[in-house]
Amino acid sequence: MSFYKNSEGAQIGITAAFCFLVIVDLIGNTLVCLVVYRNRIMRTPMNYLLVHLAASDITVAIFIAARFIFPLLFEHPKGRAGDVVCQLFTGGAFIWVGALVSAFSLVFIALERYLAVKFPYDERKRVTTVKLKCVVVFSWAFAASWNLPLFLYARYDPVSEFCRFQWPTATITQVHSPLSAVLYGVLPISIMTYLYLQAVVSSFGYLDHGPTEQATLHQKVRSDSGHRKRGLLDLLDTQPGSVRHLFIQHTANVLRRTHDKHRLGHS
Numbered sequence: 001m002s003f004y005k006n007s008e009g010a011q012i013g014i015t016a017a018f019c020f021l022v023i024v025d026l027i028g029n030t031l032v033c034l035v036v037y038r039n040r041i042m043r044t045p046m047n048y049l050l051v052h053l054a055a056s057d058i059t060v061a062i063f064i065a066a067r068f069i070f071p072l073l074f075e076h077p078k079g080r081a082g083d084v085v086c087q088l089f090t091g092g093a094f095i096w097v098g099a100l101v102s103a104f105s106l107v108f109i110a111l112e113r114y115l116a117v118k119f120p121y122d123e124r125k126r127v128t129t130v131k132l133k134c135v136v137v138f139s140w141a142f143a144a145s146w147n148l149p150l151f152l153y154a155r156y157d158p159v160s161e162f163c164r165f166q167w168p169t170a171t172i173t174q175v176h177s178p179l180s181a182v183l184y185g186v187l188p189i190s191i192m193t194y195l196y197l198q199a200v201v202s203s204f205g206y207l208d209h210g211p212t213e214q215a216t217l218h219q220k221v222r223s224d225s226g227h228r229k230r231g232l233l234d235l236l237d238t239q240p241g242s243v244r245h246l247f248i249q250h251t252a253n254v255l256r257r258t259h260d261k262h263r264l265g266h267s
Helices: 008-038 045-068 079-090 093-118 129-146 148-153 170-208 211-238 243-265
Strands: 154-157 162-165
Touching (some): 008 045, 045 129, 079 093, 079 148, 079 154, 093 129, 093 148, 093 170, 148 154
Antiparallel strands (some): 154 162
């Protein structure tokens, strides 16, 4: 990424930050998968949903590394081969696919927790294998479809030595970008906030039940609290459409623009 090669300090700092975030992401989410895999009692549809969330976060980490770290270690192909590598690997499209899958997973987890507290004895409202398969297939299919423009228009720029998007018209970014902001951030955060608040409000109703019902609802409320914490951490830490990835993307763009201005000033 030549846009910060002129500053050795910036290159070391940004690369170190990318490496740290990717390593933490990979280790944490791999441990989630291993815990479920190695403990038969934990192989439930709900826990498999958490594994699905971890898998989408791992996808994010791998392709963040491909976009921001690998180009520093290997020479990027040029020409048509470079364009293909950008479209499939180093262009960052899969980062946003994984982001959207994470958002879907977090919203579905919030919905499941709300239904578990609101209807604690209705087994029809629980996560089943069939429902889980539908969520997995739909989330990946929709995420890939939504980010199709990123796959189609990613191109390798030999001047900046980085993958950029060559949009055929400005209308695509003017429409797709704001809608993506809503789809990745505003909508899932709003839905999750509403569902978890409703779950908390509904949980107060268990005071009117007997000891057995209170114990059952209390356990579901404790589980709901754990998933709320996991959802918050994912929104702030592992989701690429979240604060972390937006900060990374913004930092990279600022550094690129700074380098472009520096190069034009000396041309």
